[in-house]
Amino acid sequence: MAHDASGGEIVAANGTTGEKKANVFARIVIFIRQVIAELRKVVTPTRKELVKFTAVVLGFVVVMMALVYGLDFAFSWVTSVVFGVPS
Numbered sequence: 001m002a003h004d005a006s007g008g009e010i011v012a013a014n015g016t017t018g019e020k021k022a023n024v025f026a027r028i029v030i031f032i033r034q035v036i037a038e039l040r041k042v043v044t045p046t047r048k049e050l051v052k053f054t055a056v057v058l059g060f061v062v063v064m065m066a067l068v069y070g071l072d073f074a075f076s077w078v079t080s081v082v083f084g085v086p087s
Contacts, residue, residue: 045053
């Protein structure tokens with residue numbers, strides 16, 4: 001049976017390992033080990049990177065808000081021109 005880097009078994013695409021399936025508790029333990037192994041790979045950004053990423057996200061949100069506002073304004077203007085302004 002093959003094992004990955006976290007010590008868990010590698011399961012085939014159809015969900016079988018070619019041998020008897022482990023019980024529920026063993027699979028839960030394997031899952032938790034794999035989660036911990038993946039969390040150890042996570043790199044925490046520095047404060048400078050975090051500020052830069054936050055600025056990029058906020059800038060993108062502002063640009064998208066402006067785009068949606070512009071489209072809304074344009075469509076409402078076109079609608080009022082085509083159908084007239086109600087009295």
